Amino acid sequence: MEQHSLHGQTISDFKRAPQSLIERFKIHDTAKVCDSMGGYGAMEFEIKPLENNMRVFGSALTVLTRPGDALYVQKAIDMTQPGDVIVINAGGYKDVSCIGERLGGFFKQKGAVGIIVDGAVRDAAGMVTDAPPTFARASCIRIFGSMGPGAINVPITCGGVSVNPGDIIIGDRDGVVVVPLADAERVADLADEHLAGELARMEEVASGRTIEDVFSLTPKLARWTGR
Numbered sequence: 001m002e003q004h005s006l007h008g009q010t011i012s013d014f015k016r017a018p019q020s021l022i023e024r025f026k027i028h029d030t031a032k033v034c035d036s037m038g039g040y041g042a043m044e045f046e047i048k049p050l051e052n053n054m055r056v057f058g059s060a061l062t063v064l065t066r067p068g069d070a071l072y073v074q075k076a077i078d079m080t081q082p083g084d085v086i087v088i089n090a091g092g093y094k095d096v097s098c099i100g101e102r103l104g105g106f107f108k109q110k111g112a113v114g115i116i117v118d119g120a121v122r123d124a125a126g127m128v129t130d131a132p133p134t135f136a137r138a139s140c141i142r143i144f145g146s147m148g149p150g151a152i153n154v155p156i157t158c159g160g161v162s163v164n165p166g167d168i169i170i171g172d173r174d175g176v177v178v179v180p181l182a183d184a185e186r187v188a189d190l191a192d193e194h195l196a197g198e199l200a201r202m203e204e205v206a207s208g209r210t211i212e213d214v215f216s217l218t219p220k221l222a223r224w225t226g227r
Helices: 019-027 030-034 071-079 101-109 124-130 179-204 216-227
Strands: 056-065 084-089 114-121 134-139 150-152 157-158 159-163 169-174 173-177
Touching: 019 056, 019 169, 019 179, 030 169, 030 173, 056 071, 056 114, 071 084, 071 101, 071 150, 084 101, 084 157, 084 159, 084 169, 101 124, 114 124, 114 157, 114 169, 124 157, 134 216, 159 173, 173 179
Parallel strands: 056 084, 084 114, 114 134
Antiparallel strands: 056 150, 056 169, 157 159, 169 173
């Protein structure tokens, strides 16, 4: 049978991000985390929350599926643990969905804290009320069924970013960022530094210093003013 070497794999034994490490990111937004990785790690801009106030912080459980097929999405429900973010590579197709409110509700019952779909979802209203916070490229009524192929907890791409099982997933109104688990401590440290710098600059401006002074703009502006 013609298939990819990953098809049919369902891996249950992988290292999830410690909750204590995930908690460190909850004071940060996606933009600050992305900045801390030099602009990398952000999924393509089309992947957005179904509602703007949705936020996601958790450890990735990855799903590979054929566009419009729910077989391995269904199987992933049984493998979900509390704190997991379900990250689904559905090929980026916006005109066919791979998950709706019923499956989304089952993921929520298992303790999933987010669903990220590189593709479309359906039953958007039900996903908002009954599923974990959900991010996708689009909503679309059509779904093809549950025949496969697919895989669970294999390396995937989602929104143009590599995602491995256990990576830390952060989502908010701006989009989704993937922090590799092996680098997460360093990224969290840098995000903390960025936040501290922002807060310090806010205090300086509040005390009366000019933006030009606070951001050291004078030499940059001099290039354009001839000074």
